[in-house]
Amino acid sequence: MATTHVNPTRMELTRLKKKLVTALRGHKLLKDKRDELMRQFLDLVRENKALRQKVEAALESSNRRFMLARAAMQDEALNTALLAPKQEVFLDCDTRNVMSVEIPQFTYKTRTPNQGDIFSYGFAFTSGELDEAVESLSGILPDLLRLAETEKSCQLMAAEIEKTRRRVNALEHVMIPELQENIKYITMKLDENERSTQIRLMKVKDMMLKQAHGYPDL
Amino acid sequence: MYKVAVLGDRDSIYGFAALGLEIYPVEDAVDGAHTLRRLAEGEYAVVYITEALAGQIEEELDKWRSRPLPAIIPIPGVSGNTGLGMRIVKKSVEQAVGSDII
Numbered sequence: 001m002a003t004t005h006v007n008p009t010r011m012e013l014t015r016l017k018k019k020l021v022t023a024l025r026g027h028k029l030l031k032d033k034r035d036e037l038m039r040q041f042l043d044l045v046r047e048n049k050a051l052r053q054k055v056e057a058a059l060e061s062s063n064r065r066f067m068l069a070r071a072a073m074q075d076e077a078l079n080t081a082l083l084a085p086k087q088e089v090f091l092d093c094d095t096r097n098v099m100s101v102e103i104p105q106f107t108y109k110t111r112t113p114n115q116g117d118i119f120s121y122g123f124a125f126t127s128g129e130l131d132e133a134v135e136s137l138s139g140i141l142p143d144l145l146r147l148a149e150t151e152k153s154c155q156l157m158a159a160e161i162e163k164t165r166r167r168v169n170a171l172e173h174v175m176i177p178e179l180q181e182n183i184k185y186i187t188m189k190l191d192e193n194e195r196s197t198q199i200r201l202m203k204v205k206d207m208m209l210k211q212a213h214g215y216p217d218l
Numbered sequence: 219m220y221k222v223a224v225l226g227d228r229d230s231i232y233g234f235a236a237l238g239l240e241i242y243p244v245e246d247a248v249d250g251a252h253t254l255r256r257l258a259e260g261e262y263a264v265v266y267i268t269e270a271l272a273g274q275i276e277e278e279l280d281k282w283r284s285r286p287l288p289a290i291i292p293i294p295g296v297s298g299n300t301g302l303g304m305r306i307v308k309k310s311v312e313q314a315v316g317s318d319i320i
Binding site: 041042046079089090092093095102111134144154156161162 | 219220221222229230232233234235236237238239263264266283284286287289291293294295296298299303304306307310311313314315320
């Protein structure tokens, strides 16, 4: 039974029917949106997972190299070596629209044209381990940035999917059944009214005939 | 034009300075949370944070989850991999799909 009171009028019926059509179309569209988002999300999240595994493994080995470098050099020397970085990374952030979710797209630029220009120190007073460590870390950088991009996209898409799913469910399980119920209620009520009017008219006709011609009761 | 920051304990992050990322060494969680907020509101598009620190200020990280920028990405530090980064990926999957299927 309908929880809210509806006026059983033709106007209300037309209004509800229009609303139902809109709700059905919205439901279909949102469902399509959810499915497509989910497909893209799953692709992206798989990539995200693979990237993360790769980056974590690479960082671990690079961390190990840095530990060795620290062991081989004095703290002061190490600090001075890395004190004034030669390189600087700038990010440009564009957005790509995936099913109305704005996901970031990073492109990065380095200050010096040569990306390999990472050694901010002379090689005379530093150990070879440090060179290796810095080198290995610089190899991870593109993957690291790609990881940031996919991970953020995944988070944004996950939030959007959750929202869309709620909307789809609300339409499917609440709005549409309620509208159908109300429409049914009004149609039945209107039909009932029509029948009662018909009967009344027939009764009146009988009474009038009886008055005019004085027919006896049949 | 955005920049990239790395946040965490000094030993884990000093190498990133050579690559041209900006490093912000912090000592404890309170300091870390403050610095993170400052960086996130600033001109940084990506903030890498060590898992050890991220684990202590997870609610701070959640605040920036739904914003388009910055991307706050946990990375393993010298103290090893705590699995926090993977957990965050799994959290996204659970939020979207309803269960962890990856």
